[in-house]
Amino acid sequence: MTKGRAKPATIRDVARVSGVSVGTVSRSLNAPDSVRSATLAKVRAAIEELGFQPDSRAQNMRRRSTLTVGFVVDDIANPLHATTFKAADAELREHGFSLYLVNTSGRAREEADAIDMMQHGRADGLIMTINSERDPTTLKRLAALRIPSVLLDREISLDVDAVLTDHAVGMTQATEHLIDLGHRRIALITGGPDIRPGRERVRGFLEAFRKRGLPVPQDLLRANNLSADYGFREASALLQGRERPTAIIAAGNRTLTGVLRAIQQQGVSVPGDVSLIACDQTDLARLYPGPITLIDRDIEEIGRTAAQLLLDRLGEGRDRPAQRISFPTRLILGGSCAAVGR
């Protein structure tokens, strides 16, 4: 095994071999226009000969930047986050950046640690979906942050860039769709009030009933957290309850897997026994017996936009005021909703 035992060539070696100074080698690499073509040729020959590649550690040190962005999420196995990551990665990589991915498993402690570690010379910027907008540890860290950051689908009182989704409008649409099909007992299972999507979805849900002048089925509102387990528990309870809902909105892709597990376990048929609306495209939402009606959004655009906001902040936009960009959703009709005879 020839594990490159000889230590790698440095810029000094290149200077020596090509008979120029280190400064000139550096300029040959970073500003080739500023060096005479004859010199450039010599330097390039030496670089080739030695197989020289600049050491990123030294560059980071000297330049005081790392061309690295930290991407912090609770669970990268969530296709939502994975897709956002991919889009941001593509955009950032095009500008020479690499991405640290930090999987916090939703633990505030790990979030805070990640933020803390990133800002002391590991990353130039941060893109993150924090797990709670109210966790004091995380908030304190964010407030003291020395590098620019972009929040995904979260809203905090600090002056920080964010990319949001207009969940409320989407939820109103979805709920109205069900109301129009004759549903009144509509259940909503989604995240809690400490994250924006939870709050907004509930708001949109309520709004639909208000608009139609109908009473809100408060007993069917289950907005506490986005986990699959919560989805399973609440859906199970709802389906077993005395007065079963005629429709369920599983607002969250993890929620959906839980809800489907419950539906399957209880042998309930969709849309025969209960209508179903989900959020966000996933393999499951597309293929479960047939495509599920869903509130969709362009996830890639979200990732791309987050990257652009950050890139701007790292360049020209250093000191501009914080920006919050919001994207719409759209309702995609699948086969999971049926009309119900009033």
Add this chain to the structure above:
Amino acid sequence: MTKGRAKPATIRDVARVSGVSVGTVSRSLNAPDSVRSATLAKVRAAIEELGFQPDSRAQNMRRRSTLTVGFVVDDIANPLHATTFKAADAELREHGFSLYLVNTSGRAREEADAIDMMQHGRADGLIMTINSERDPTTLKRLAALRIPSVLLDREISLDVDAVLTDHAVGMTQATEHLIDLGHRRIALITGGPDIRPGRERVRGFLEAFRKRGLPVPQDLLRANNLSADYGFREASALLQGRERPTAIIAAGNRTLTGVLRAIQQQGVSVPGDVSLIACDQTDLARLYPGPITLIDRDIEEIGRTAAQLLLDRLGEGRDRPAQRISFPTRLILGGSCAAVGR
């Protein structure tokens, strides 16, 4: 917006404030036992007062390491990779490492670029699933690699650590299971011969027929690539063919989504019209109408093991010979296979 305008405190500032030398401050941080407790107290007080945190860039530079590992995959939205990443991340983070995630979209060019960039001071080691074991660009880069690496489910002639799955045995089991149910026209859709899983699955498939002394249904063997599109195309063709298979093994989680799309589109029922076996747990495999019979494996163990191999190589095991660790699969019976009258 108070964007920490004042430049961060350095170790020199700490030294000045606490009235000791920089060397002592450094030792207070890295080897507290070697400094007198009175001194330590002074230093800690100064650190507290100044809010000092060592600059990783300088540490990386001086230590000639980065406590960073590169994780290279074609698609992080593939739950297989995401889960592997999470397991490796957990293990590595415990040892102080952060992970670069590189999403290559399966392009050999991006693979090569990533390898190249990582090894010049961005990462101390590499964990990767290359897209083809035969791509010359990637192979050349791997051969010249200066940092240790671990391959996931790939096998190349170079002397490099790898974590493998015993796909062949698993496939033999699955195929035998179908044969035992009376199936003879069994289709296999999986990856091509330029990656190990493709080769091994075909090998295991053939082995099952050999063991049972049955002729191999060569016309039903579709081993070319793991994409969803390929799965869809081949499954569509198979289902429309003159002599339809009675069972399909969709060997690959992307393959499965394609196959299910075809099944759905043609209105074929599972397991009524065709039996189905998949690979690896995914939401879809677990929930599609009912759980699908599948060849499962412990993905987390794979990620964890890859991390451990790398950690060993970065520590004690610097010069040990390459290790290939293989893990078994197990057949989990779902509801997607039915007996067929001979």
Add this chain to the structure above:
DNA sequence: ATCAAAAATAGAAACGTTTCCACGAAACCT
């Protein structure tokens, strides 16, 4: 050919840390 201006280059300082070496002080032995 001469001089001024512009362009290219050399050389050294700087980035913030770790680590090596040397030295003085304290601790241990006899």
Add this chain to the structure above:
DNA sequence: AGGTTTCGTGGAAACGTTTCTATTTTTGAT
């Protein structure tokens, strides 16, 4: 009490780049 270790600390070198200043070379105008 004297000599030898051990311990703790200060100070400087080093890591490999980039960038600044000063100097040399080239260019262009006369």
